[in-house]
Amino acid sequence: MDQVECVVVGAGVVGLAVARKLALEGREVMVLEAADAIGTGTSSRNSEVIHAGLYYPTGSLKARLCVAGRNQLYAYAREQGVAHQQCGKLLVATAPEQRAGLEGIYERAHHNGVTDLRWLDRTEAQAMEPALECVAALLSPSTGIIDSHGLMLALQGDLENAGGLVALNSPVALANIAQDAIDLVAVDGTQLRTRLLVNAAGLAAPQLAHRFAGLDAHHVPQPRFAKGNYFTLAGKAPISHLIYPVPEAAGLGVHLTLDMGGQAKFGPDVQWVDNADDLVVDPRRGDAFYAEVRKYWPGLPDGALIPGYAGIRPKIHGPNQPAADFCIQGPRVHGIPGLVNLFGIESPGLTSALAIADHVADLVSAPA
Numbered sequence: 001m002d003q004v005e006c007v008v009v010g011a012g013v014v015g016l017a018v019a020r021k022l023a024l025e026g027r028e029v030m031v032l033e034a035a036d037a038i039g040t041g042t043s044s045r046n047s048e049v050i051h052a053g054l055y056y057p058t059g060s061l062k063a064r065l066c067v068a069g070r071n072q073l074y075a076y077a078r079e080q081g082v083a084h085q086q087c088g089k090l091l092v093a094t095a096p097e098q099r100a101g102l103e104g105i106y107e108r109a110h111h112n113g114v115t116d117l118r119w120l121d122r123t124e125a126q127a128m129e130p131a132l133e134c135v136a137a138l139l140s141p142s143t144g145i146i147d148s149h150g151l152m153l154a155l156q157g158d159l160e161n162a163g164g165l166v167a168l169n170s171p172v173a174l175a176n177i178a179q180d181a182i183d184l185v186a187v188d189g190t191q192l193r194t195r196l197l198v199n200a201a202g203l204a205a206p207q208l209a210h211r212f213a214g215l216d217a218h219h220v221p222q223p224r225f226a227k228g229n230y231f232t233l234a235g236k237a238p239i240s241h242l243i244y245p246v247p248e249a250a251g252l253g254v255h256l257t258l259d260m261g262g263q264a265k266f267g268p269d270v271q272w273v274d275n276a277d278d279l280v281v282d283p284r285r286g287d288a289f290y291a292e293v294r295k296y297w298p299g300l301p302d303g304a305l306i307p308g309y310a311g312i313r314p315k316i317h318g319p320n321q322p323a324a325d326f327c328i329q330g331p332r333v334h335g336i337p338g339l340v341n342l343f344g345i346e347s348p349g350l351t352s353a354l355a356i357a358d359h360v361a362d363l364v365s366a367p368a
Helices: 013-024 061-080 096-111 122-128 148-161 202-209 283-293 349-365
Strands: 002-009 029-032 089-093 118-121 136-140 144-146 165-167 172-178 181-186 191-199 224-233 242-245 255-258 264-267 271-273 305-315 327-329 339-343
Touching (some): 061 148, 089 096, 144 148, 191 202, 202 339, 339 349
Parallel strands (some): 002 029
Antiparallel strands (some): 118 136, 181 191
16 A cells, blocks of 8 residues: 555645645645646635635634735735735625624724724725715725636645645545554545545535544534625726625625736625535526625626626535634544544635645644
């Protein structure tokens, strides 16, 4: 049986960041990816936003890792030449009763270490974005956008330069917990022994963890799939900042974001689905998009929204349940030396990727 010191399952942005971190520490690392390319799942089907860290409960992993990861990500993108733009975001209240929601976000952000928010009244917001309609807004200058695929290529390059390897078309069937080691069996029957296994399989992480012989099933959360549909704008948007409404219960609302080419897109909405492969955008959902977007951009023309793409949030809570934190389980939780499971790494997972990698490295270097 072949042996490798560390195996990371999943070559999305978080898996690659973790593998890079471990390789830079001098470990022997292999990434096993089921697909035929890196980053084909959640990492390539999101808003590509660098979040500032406004929304998440103070003290949560999401709050701590987002704020730390955002600073690391900007620095890394500059260092590696990854396309990005610190364009800023306006978080808008479109009705007077929403102002209390903005005030709550402002207070939470301050406690999370985000101290650069600025209040804008309607006149100030419209001076920045004349097409915008709102009663008040928060300006978040630390929010930005990034080329997620360029980021993943940079992470892969660092990993490989440090001696690591990405093996594509390599789905894992199961794992057996052995004495001081974990034995992996691939779908094609190939066997591999490792001392450190990081399950960063994204949407498939809970399903994969259920096939780890020796891991108590009560440590594995039930996966829930919240589909997010996106529509793109025909033509150029008269807006240069990202625009976010006051958040919904399950997401951040139908927001306006920009890609690195300046193209505007709207979404994601929240559509709970049973199948993580349900990625078709139903054009009929566009009616609801027009209604939501026109609350802050009343000038959105008829016929301007074109069905774009969809992504699936890898949630570990269901409809009408409180939002779950990132679930990053090391040996102190489940008692298995050398195993780390990453569950529920939804937004702000992209922003937090480098900080998540540091957190995982700390978990595996600490005594059990």
